Amino acid sequence: MVRFDAYQTSGFYDEMFEESGRPRPLAQMLAQRLSALSDGELQRRQKAADLALLNMGITFNVYGHEAGTEKVWPFDIVPRIIESREWTQVEHGLKQRITALNLFIDDVYHEQRIIKEGFVPDWLINSGKNLLKRCAGLDPPHGIWCHITGTDLVRDGDGQFYVLEDNLRCPSGVSYVLENREVMKRTFPQIFEGLSIQPVEDYPEQLLRMLQYIAPPTVGDPNVVVLTPGIYNSAYFEHCFLAQQMGVELVQGSDLVVSDGYVFMRTTSGFERVDVIYRRIDDEFLDPLNFRPDSALGVPGLIDVYRAGRVALANAPGTGIADDKAVYAYVPQMIKYYLGEDMLLPNVPTYVCGDPVQCEHVLVNLEKLVIKPANESGGYGILLGPRATREEHEKYRELIRANPRNYVAQPMLSLSQVPTVVEDRLEGRHVDLRPYILYGKDIYVLPGGLTRVALKKGSLVVNSSQGGGSKDTWVLKNGKLK
Numbered sequence: 001m002v003r004f005d006a007y008q009t010s011g012f013y014d015e016m017f018e019e020s021g022r023p024r025p026l027a028q029m030l031a032q033r034l035s036a037l038s039d040g041e042l043q044r045r046q047k048a049a050d051l052a053l054l055n056m057g058i059t060f061n062v063y064g065h066e067a068g069t070e071k072v073w074p075f076d077i078v079p080r081i082i083e084s085r086e087w088t089q090v091e092h093g094l095k096q097r098i099t100a101l102n103l104f105i106d107d108v109y110h111e112q113r114i115i116k117e118g119f120v121p122d123w124l125i126n127s128g129k130n131l132l133k134r135c136a137g138l139d140p141p142h143g144i145w146c147h148i149t150g151t152d153l154v155r156d157g158d159g160q161f162y163v164l165e166d167n168l169r170c171p172s173g174v175s176y177v178l179e180n181r182e183v184m185k186r187t188f189p190q191i192f193e194g195l196s197i198q199p200v201e202d203y204p205e206q207l208l209r210m211l212q213y214i215a216p217p218t219v220g221d222p223n224v225v226v227l228t229p230g231i232y233n234s235a236y237f238e239h240c241f242l243a244q245q246m247g248v249e250l251v252q253g254s255d256l257v258v259s260d261g262y263v264f265m266r267t268t269s270g271f272e273r274v275d276v277i278y279r280r281i282d283d284e285f286l287d288p289l290n291f292r293p294d295s296a297l298g299v300p301g302l303i304d305v306y307r308a309g310r311v312a313l314a315n316a317p318g319t320g321i322a323d324d325k326a327v328y329a330y331v332p333q334m335i336k337y338y339l340g341e342d343m344l345l346p347n348v349p350t351y352v353c354g355d356p357v358q359c360e361h362v363l364v365n366l367e368k369l370v371i372k373p374a375n376e377s378g379g380y381g382i383l384l385g386p387r388a389t390r391e392e393h394e395k396y397r398e399l400i401r402a403n404p405r406n407y408v409a410q411p412m413l414s415l416s417q418v419p420t421v422v423e424d425r426l427e428g429r430h431v432d433l434r435p436y437i438l439y440g441k442d443i444y445v446l447p448g449g450l451t452r453v454a455l456k457k458g459s460l461v462v463n464s465s466q467g468g469g470s471k472d473t474w475v476l477k478n479g480k481l482k
Helices: 025-035 041-055 084-108 122-126 174-187 203-213 236-246 302-307 331-339 356-364 390-402
Strands: 059-061 070-072 075-082 148-155 161-167 224-227 249-251 256-259 262-267 270-274 276-279 312-314 369-373 407-411 417-422 425-434 436-439 443-445 450-454 468-475
Touching: 025 075, 041 070, 041 075, 041 174, 041 417, 075 084, 075 174, 075 417, 075 425, 084 148, 084 161, 084 331, 084 436, 084 443, 161 425, 174 203, 174 236, 174 450, 174 468, 203 224, 203 236, 203 276, 203 312, 203 436, 224 236, 236 249, 256 270, 256 302, 262 302, 302 312, 356 390, 390 407, 417 450
Parallel strands: 075 468, 224 249, 224 276, 276 312
Antiparallel strands: 059 070, 148 161, 148 425, 148 436, 256 262, 262 270, 369 407, 417 425, 425 450, 436 443, 450 468
């Protein structure tokens, strides 16, 4: 049987157990079911899940990985539970946030009212690495820029969810949400019996509906494609998976051509017009005629067709201006300015080093803070001040002084933990959460999203490329387990 008497909450907020060691009310049934398993059964289920992932070909690529570029997706079989009332609050907060971010992006590329009226500093926007001046004046279909967003949330020691960062360029990971649920059902079906959990399986349908909604208005039955940079991209599995689930073509830039003011796809039976492109290529590689001339991944002339309204792109080029950790710090002001509301889902307190006063505070207190590059992803370039060496502190002081705009700082959070299988026992491991938001005719938030778990003991880095894994995320219906 699985025993919890030796389980340590370790002074962190544990999402399954109270400090007394008793299961939280929402997790009582799950704890009972785990406790009732025979000796070794949980480990056998974990091994079965790992084998299923291998046989299903669920992988991710790691650039520069010594053992090869492709690895089986790391998965932990003990699910994470979120109570429905709490999820409703998160959902409302995410919808508010995405609405304001979309208005901000549109404003940046048009009148820049929020800058002129002093709510966001001019230098912050004009020095943004992802500001695309060629997008000035663009009017995407229905005024929607950020069609697909992955917003990273963390739960601190107070049990409250905070927004850690926004991912609005090409957010990845949603395929693993769907596959995690499928693997759980295949290898551990009895754990679902009698439980009331919100489904995630309709995400591809919701995604396709959103993509069809943004098609040029003159098109009756839009032709949708997924544009991938190719097999060496870290998320190539996801590109294939989503195209297959939606029943649309997966293409590379070489499969598409601009002719007579439209985008066409090469097929064995000739050219087919393309109306909507779900692009998984970064902005600068989309079109060598408008952005990087050395790009072999994009489609020459694509942006001209887009500007003319004859093809739709998701996400719209230029959304990266809001995918900037320095800009993130100003989202509370955006919500107040555009919506006249207070933020429902709080930010983590953030110091922007591009501001001289805040920069000085960071340099003085660097040993107490987490330092992040403004535009990196995957957990790279981060300094955990309280755990770093004196040499590392001095290195980052020099980096910040050399390019203050490129860094932000946040307090080191006490990330919540959840029980995770470690050999023949359960131990607490730190987690974050990436919900996925689709902005089409309505705003849809996938229930739960991707729970990423730091599999290394004591680690706060949850990224799969750096030793992290994932869990199935259960959002309860009606506030309880049946």
